Amino acid sequence: MDQATAQVTANGVIAQNLTGNGPMPSRAGVGLKPEHYRDILDASPDIGWFEIHAENYMGDGGPPHAYLTAVRERYPLSLHGVGLSIGGAGPLDKNHLARLKALVDRYQPALFSEHLAWSSHDTVYLNDLLPLPYMEETLATVCAHIDEVQEALQCQMLLENPSTYVAFAETSMSEVEFLREVVRRTGCGLLLDVSNVFVQATNHGFSASDYLDSFPAEHVGEIHLGGHAEDSDDDGEALLIDDHGRGVADSVWALYSRALSRTGPKPTLIEWDNDVPSWPVLFAEAKRADAVIADRRSNRVRVSA
Amino acid sequence: MIPFSDIERDFAWAVLDGEASVPGPLVGKSGRATSGKTVTRSFAVYQNNVYASLIDALASRFPVTARLVGEEFFQAMARIYIGCEPPRSAVLLRYGTSFPDFVVQFSPAGSVPYLADVARLEWAWHAAYHSADATQLTLAELTEAGPDAEDITISLHPSLGVVRAPFPVVTIWQISGREGKDEPTQLPDGGEDALVVRPKLDVEVRRLPEGGAVFVLALKGGATLQEAASSAMQEAPAFDLKANLAGLITSGAIVSVR
Amino acid sequence: MTAHTKKISGLAIGCSFAAALGMAASSQSTTAADGVEKCYGVAKAGENDCAAGKGTSCAGTSKIDYQGNAWKLVPKGTCETMELPDTRKGSLEAVDRDLPPA
Numbered sequence: 001m002d003q004a005t006a007q008v009t010a011n012g013v014i015a016q017n018l019t020g021n022g023p024m025p026s027r028a029g030v031g032l033k034p035e036h037y038r039d040i041l042d043a044s045p046d047i048g049w050f051e052i053h054a055e056n057y058m059g060d061g062g063p064p065h066a067y068l069t070a071v072r073e074r075y076p077l078s079l080h081g082v083g084l085s086i087g088g089a090g091p092l093d094k095n096h097l098a099r100l101k102a103l104v105d106r107y108q109p110a111l112f113s114e115h116l117a118w119s120s121h122d123t124v125y126l127n128d129l130l131p132l133p134y135m136e137e138t139l140a141t142v143c144a145h146i147d148e149v150q151e152a153l154q155c156q157m158l159l160e161n162p163s164t165y166v167a168f169a170e171t172s173m174s175e176v177e178f179l180r181e182v183v184r185r186t187g188c189g190l191l192l193d194v195s196n197v198f199v200q201a202t203n204h205g206f207s208a209s210d211y212l213d214s215f216p217a218e219h220v221g222e223i224h225l226g227g228h229a230e231d232s233d234d235d236g237e238a239l240l241i242d243d244h245g246r247g248v249a250d251s252v253w254a255l256y257s258r259a260l261s262r263t264g265p266k267p268t269l270i271e272w273d274n275d276v277p278s279w280p281v282l283f284a285e286a287k288r289a290d291a292v293i294a295d296r297r298s299n300r301v302r303v304s305a
Numbered sequence: 306m307i308p309f310s311d312i313e314r315d316f317a318w319a320v321l322d323g324e325a326s327v328p329g330p331l332v333g334k335s336g337r338a339t340s341g342k343t344v345t346r347s348f349a350v351y352q353n354n355v356y357a358s359l360i361d362a363l364a365s366r367f368p369v370t371a372r373l374v375g376e377e378f379f380q381a382m383a384r385i386y387i388g389c390e391p392p393r394s395a396v397l398l399r400y401g402t403s404f405p406d407f408v409v410q411f412s413p414a415g416s417v418p419y420l421a422d423v424a425r426l427e428w429a430w431h432a433a434y435h436s437a438d439a440t441q442l443t444l445a446e447l448t449e450a451g452p453d454a455e456d457i458t459i460s461l462h463p464s465l466g467v468v469r470a471p472f473p474v475v476t477i478w479q480i481s482g483r484e485g486k487d488e489p490t491q492l493p494d495g496g497e498d499a500l501v502v503r504p505k506l507d508v509e510v511r512r513l514p515e516g517g518a519v520f521v522l523a524l525k526g527g528a529t530l531q532e533a534a535s536s537a538m539q540e541a542p543a544f545d546l547k548a549n550l551a552g553l554i555t556s557g558a559i560v561s562v563r
Numbered sequence: 564m565t566a567h568t569k570k571i572s573g574l575a576i577g578c579s580f581a582a583a584l585g586m587a588a589s590s591q592s593t594t595a596a597d598g599v600e601k602c603y604g605v606a607k608a609g610e611n612d613c614a615a616g617k618g619t620s621c622a623g624t625s626k627i628d629y630q631g632n633a634w635k636l637v638p639k640g641t642c643e644t645m646e647l648p649d650t651r652k653g654s655l656e657a658v659d660r661d662l663p664p665a
């Protein structure tokens with residue numbers, strides 16, 4: 001798709017249509033969990049959209065595809081990859097790209113996103129989003145990989161800022177500088193995970209507000225919010241872990257408001273992947289995000305009136 | 306300047322080998338060096354993520370295997386398997402195909418001799434769950450297509466699998482898969498062969514009668530009905546073709562007849 | 564090929580097929596009914612996630628707890644209540660066959 005049509009409509013009610021597959025509303029969505037298939041299909045709850053982890057739908061057939069097909073008939077979809085290893089040193093897995101393309105063709109998602117992280121080394125898949133140093137070499141590799149993805153999928157992708165627990169001595173630029181340069185070179189958009197910003201800020205001792213204020217907000221196509229766990233590092237200081245195992249913390253909700261004030265209303269995902277709650281609990285969390293978006297909208301209207 | 310490929314290699318090794326030291330060029334909060342002989346808690350988050358998530362994946366894929374030996378034993382066994390045979394694809398739903406073979410030669414599990422057979426049955430269930438879909442023939446279609454042909458070839462559902470076991474694997478799987486209190490059970494003598502198939506969206510597991518496994522495997526391999534029946538009779542002279550065919554039909558395993 | 568091959572003539576196969584259809588038809592009438600709640604099948608969790616595990620000390624990293632003691636660990640699950648017969652035949656003589664349905 002022509003990247004010109006993927007320009008962000010700043011503060012627009014409807015986010016840009018990244019893949020040409022229909023609009024993604026600027027409201028809350030949630031991760032589609034097998035635990036909730038029946039709740040969703042029985043009651044068709046009023047929720048903006050669903051996001052799936054692409055790899056969970058890479059089987060040949062069976063119930064996962066049957067459920068997803070039924071859900072897709074009723075809701076917009078965001079395809080979120082977790083295994084492409086865009087931040088890896090080696091080449092992208094062509095077979096994996098082809099599997100992603102098949103999912104894009106079959107389910108026509110409105111958005112496709114992946115992570116600034118790596119998960120494969122040689123032929124081993126480590127099943128985690130592992131960190132990379134931010135330097136010229138990795139910048140060039142990441143950009144080449146994103147070019148390849150956008151070429152293969154024929155759409156703009158969104159790149160997500162990660163949660164990290166360690167940093168590298170080799171790093172020579174900040175994460176925001178790195179992301180800004182990736183966007184400039186590839187024309188990709190960004191997925192701003194506000195929880196990841198909070199987790200990283202605590203783990204690495206920087207200001208989450210400063211990070212958000214310097215983030216290239218005009219390129220954000222989606223926002224993530226998720227719960228985190230608290231642990232401690234070797235020095236007994238706070239070590240936050242992005243476990244998606246509970247509701248979003250109040251401090252993260254506050255940061256979310258701050259982020260929206262810069263990006264305008266954006267499709268916002270509640271990520272709750274471990275200890276998945278009952279549907280009403282998850283739905284209520286999404287409604288809370290919708291309320292923040294509505295609040296943001298009315299603020300903007302008041303300011304511009 | 307260390308090339309990223311070297312950093313990635315060291316990082317990957319250190320994640321997989323829980324006893325390796327933290328890879329050199331890592332820094333912690335405010336740039337404090339964290340390299341050293343012990344694995345720091347921050348780096349351990351990655352080791353934990355990788356192993357815990359894969360152990361969980363195996364436990365959900367082999368739930369009865371896990372119940373048979375208990376959570377602690379299963380986790381320890383799974384951890385060793387993951388270290389020996391980590392995933393080779395980002396598509397985790399394909400991970401674990403070699404786990405039953407690993408269980409066979411995992412000597413601490415030797416006191417549960419049927420454990421690998423149960424794992425094999427669970428993998429067949431998992432494979433059937435994610436297999437390609439196909440429409441089974443209805444009775445009417447079968448009636449129209451079948452009876453006159455001399456050398457009928459039956460195409461079976463792509464989800465179909467056969468597990469042959471010298472132990473009563475279906476009985477063990479049924480008893481251990483049940484919710485509720487674990488009652489002492491005297492297992493039946495002899496082995497059981499299982500037919501696993503997902504005709505629509507529910508995976509079904511059935512015991513195969515005598516000669517049934519040979520019969521179904523032959524059909525699956527492309528043999529004609531006559532050839533498959535002959536093979537089955539060679540192994541089990543009492544092989545009942547009519548009953549076996551009826552079983553295949555009612556389990557929705559037949560997708561075409563030529 | 565053995566003598567069995569000859570016994571199963573084309574005609575015999577045809578007869579068996581027709582008879583099997585009859586058996587299947589009579590058993591299906593009693594075991595039909597896929598309820599509405601079953602029309603999508605069992606929903607099994609997908610395992611690819613972008614979330615982290617539960618900290619630094621659960622099953623994943625406790626290598627010392629698990630691997631160090633692995634050889635001392637013994638199976639302690641439902642297998643404890645299952646007894647295999649003393650005299651095992653090791654043949655394929657299965658019991659309680661449920662294919663085809665009785």
Ligand SMILES: [Fe+2]
Binds near residue numbers: 160193224271613
């Ligand atoms: Fe995220």
